Amino acid sequence: MITRTAIATAALVLAAACGQESAQPQELPETAGPLPSPSEMPGPDEGVYPSMMRATASIIGAEGTEIGTANFLDGPNGELIRVELSKGALEPGWHGIHLHAVGTCEDVGEFKESGGHQGKHEGGHGLLNPKGPEAGDLPNIWVAADGSAGYEAFTRLTGLDALLDDDGSAIIIHEDEDDHMTQPIGGAGARVACGVIE
Structure with a gap:
């Protein structure tokens, strides 16, 4: 008769053998040599620039009229975003600004469909x-006090390949500032401006 101890021992031996089998190193394909370091890569000094995608957004306010624009430039290490808002566009002070998952601003004044x-x-x-x-x-x-704004930010968190996917994306400005911690939007309040990224 086989005891429980014998079964447990057999299971441990089998698990150890499987672990050793899967831990065997795999042969890597031969390469032409080591990859170049960043300092060895050609850059702007050598006249080499990455191919950069661009996109824009016309930003509308709660009344549905254009209050500014956003420009997006996809760089090799992230996304550069520049926003310009006209005088009287928004209330002075800090406002949360986010990239939203759906490219629509059709529900003017609410902007929830984004x-x-x-x-x-x-x-x-x-x-x-x-x-x-x-x-x-x-x-x-x-x-600013006159309701205008100039803004430039850089993010490594997304790129135009994601922002210009099948359902697009939108840039949203909120009524209040984002505290960068509170869920789900940092206490930024209502959506007061929206632009479809194209």
Whole structure:
């Protein structure tokens, strides 16, 4: 009769053998040599520039009229975003600004149809959040006393390949500032401006 101890011992031996089998090194294909370091790669000084995708967005306010523009430039290491808002566009002060998952602003004044943030995940909102950030999280935008704004931000969290997917994306500006921690939108409040990224 086989005892429980014998069965357990056999199971351990079998598991160890399987582990050793899977741990065998695999042969790697031959390469032409080591990859170049970043300092050895050609760059702007040598006249070599990466192919950069571009996109724009016409930003509309709560009344449905254009209040500014956003420009997107896809670089080799991330996304450069520049926003310009006209005088009287928004209330002065800090406002949350995010990239949203659906490219629509059709529900003017609400802008809910643009969905949640790009790359949204439960409990992950916020540039200061240990569980985050989400791909759509950006630093706040400052609106001057005359209601205009100039803003430039760089993000490594997303790129135009993701922003220009089948259902597109939108850039949304909120009523209040984003504290970069509170779920789900950093306490930024209502959506007051929207632009479809194209």
